[in-house]
Amino acid sequence: MADTMQFDLVSPERSLASLQATAVQIPGAEGDMTAMPMHAPTITTLRPGVLRVESPAGTSEYLVTGGFAEINGEALSVLAERALPMDEVTRAHLDELIEEAREMYKTAQEDDQPHGLVADAAKLLADMEALGTHMSL
Amino acid sequence: MPSLKDLKTRIQSVKNTRKITKAMQMVAAAKLRRAQEAAEESRPYTKRFNTVMAGLAASAGGSDNAPALIKGTGSDQVQLLIVMTSERGLCGGFNSNIAKQARLKAHELKAAGKTVKILTVGKKGRDALNRDLGDCFIGHVDLSAVKRLGYVNAQDIARDVLARFDAGEFDVATIFFAEFVNVVTQIPTAQQIIPASYEGGEVEGVSAGYDYEPSEEAILADLLPRGVATQIFSALLENGASEQGARMSAMDNATRNAGEMIDQLTIEFNRSRQAVITNELIEIISGAEAL
Numbered sequence: 001m002a003d004t005m006q007f008d009l010v011s012p013e014r015s016l017a018s019l020q021a022t023a024v025q026i027p028g029a030e031g032d033m034t035a036m037p038m039h040a041p042t043i044t045t046l047r048p049g050v051l052r053v054e055s056p057a058g059t060s061e062y063l064v065t066g067g068f069a070e071i072n073g074e075a076l077s078v079l080a081e082r083a084l085p086m087d088e089v090t091r092a093h094l095d096e097l098i099e100e101a102r103e104m105y106k107t108a109q110e111d112d113q114p115h116g117l118v119a120d121a122a123k124l125l126a127d128m129e130a131l132g133t134h135m136s137l
Numbered sequence: 138m139p140s141l142k143d144l145k146t147r148i149q150s151v152k153n154t155r156k157i158t159k160a161m162q163m164v165a166a167a168k169l170r171r172a173q174e175a176a177e178e179s180r181p182y183t184k185r186f187n188t189v190m191a192g193l194a195a196s197a198g199g200s201d202n203a204p205a206l207i208k209g210t211g212s213d214q215v216q217l218l219i220v221m222t223s224e225r226g227l228c229g230g231f232n233s234n235i236a237k238q239a240r241l242k243a244h245e246l247k248a249a250g251k252t253v254k255i256l257t258v259g260k261k262g263r264d265a266l267n268r269d270l271g272d273c274f275i276g277h278v279d280l281s282a283v284k285r286l287g288y289v290n291a292q293d294i295a296r297d298v299l300a301r302f303d304a305g306e307f308d309v310a311t312i313f314f315a316e317f318v319n320v321v322t323q324i325p326t327a328q329q330i331i332p333a334s335y336e337g338g339e340v341e342g343v344s345a346g347y348d349y350e351p352s353e354e355a356i357l358a359d360l361l362p363r364g365v366a367t368q369i370f371s372a373l374l375e376n377g378a379s380e381q382g383a384r385m386s387a388m389d390n391a392t393r394n395a396g397e398m399i400d401q402l403t404i405e406f407n408r409s410r411q412a413v414i415t416n417e418l419i420e421i422i423s424g425a426e427a428l
Contacts, residue, residue, distance in 0.1 A: 010185065012288040012370050014178040029359075030350055043189065044350040045359050068360060070189055072347075077185055081288070081363065 005037040006075040007053060009062060011083045016062065017053070024076055025052040026069050041072040048097070048127045050086065051078060061086035063131070065097065066124075094131065101125040141413065144406040148399060155395035161227065162388035169320070169381035175286065176317065176374040183371045190364055191335040192347070193357045203354075206361040209332035210308045215252045217275075217307035218243060219298065219330075221314040221372060222262030223380040224281040229387030231315060231323060231380055236265035238325040239313045243270055254307055258294065258373075275306070286377055291370030298369075299362055302331055314372040315379035321386050323379035330368050333361065 007021035025034045027049025035042075046069060051062040067080035084093065101124045139147070194207055220239045222232045239262070243253045255270060257263040258278040267274075278294055280286070298310060310331040315323040349356055 008181070008185075010182045012179050012182045012291075012367060013175070015181050028350060033350075040348055041346050042348040042350060043193075043356060045356055066359075066363075068189070068356065070185070079182055079186055079189075
């Protein structure tokens with residue numbers, strides 16, 4: 001059994017990481033999951049959260065907002081809408097994201113969007129705020 | 138026959154023009170490299186995204202309750218044309234080629250009895266289409282303040298388009314942009330984004346055997362709007378590279394033409410200078426002979 005798998009993290013603007021990983025913790029939409037080599041093929045959407053990558057060279061963390069992850073036995077690709085290496089993230093970044101989510105929630109409410117959208121925006125806002133506490137910034 | 142002074146001023150002014158076009162060419166070359174890099178950086182994302190979408194669309198898109206973004210509204214009566222052009226001119230035929238293609242398409246659709254709506258991205262396309270299709274405009278996206286195109290810009294446009302789609306303002310959306318081939322070739326392209334068509338050869342093999350979390354349909358519904366943004370983003374990037382490429386070759390031409398013009402004018406200047414000298418000599422000599 002292979003003990004590493006190819007891990008790629010790409011955002012629309014650039015490719016952030018491409019390396020051999022032993023385990024990757026993914027903030028899935030329905031809960032965190034850790035993917036290791038030989039994981040069953042899965043596609044999951046992401047919620048805003050922290051992506052933790054363990055590789056023989058060490059552990060790295062990334063802040064991701066929505067997107068999705070594609071897992072198959074040998075490779076794992078995460079397509080994040082926005083992704084930042086954790087050590088580059090500051091409180092200001094997070095505040096900006098939270099502010100954006102709040103704005104979206106507000107416009108969704110005001111525009112009288114279908115109910116699902118308001119709930120989605122609210123969830124996004126909550127996720128963003130939870131992320132802040134989680135990171136203890 | 139222009140006087141010597143006129144010619145001199147003329148030469149100087151063409152020289153100034155050449156300096157400007159030369160500078161613009163070099164700026165465009167630098168910007169082109171950056172635009173190309175940006176386009177290349179985004180390629181892995183787009184490629185993977187489309188592969189996954191192709192798989193999803195093949196397995197879940199065929200059902201009756203598939204999202205309207207992939208299935209369409211069941212009609213093609215109202216057509217939205219999203220025309221992407223640059224904010225600045227002086228880039229050869231870049232803007233007019235895109236506008237021409239969009240105009241052809243618009244007239245073709247109108248002749249077939251469809252309703253045409255146009256959303257312009259970039260000032261130049263708006264100006265070009267304003268005269269004969271101005272009444273079809275439903276909106277304009279201004280990117281002149283944007284220094285560096287980001288995914289956020291594409292998301293804003295996508296959000297606007299999707300809101301209009303949800304409100305039932307149109308049935309089919311097509312984007313017009315120039316595909317970057319190389320510095321001298323940019324191909325004006327029309328691409329339909331709503332309803333989306335994801336095509337991929339190895340679709341069957343890709344989609345088979347995946348677990349979906351949450352369900353396949355939920356993922357598809359979540360990803361389709363992102364797909365619109367992704368397609369708009371890659372079109373914007375292609376367009377950005379094409380614009381700089383077109384400007385670079387246009388300015389290269391202009392610099393060369395200015396050089397030729399300077400050569401010609403200099404010849405003319407020297408000829409008339411010699412003529413003046415000859416004239417003066419003749420005057421002196423004939424004056425001396427008359428004595």
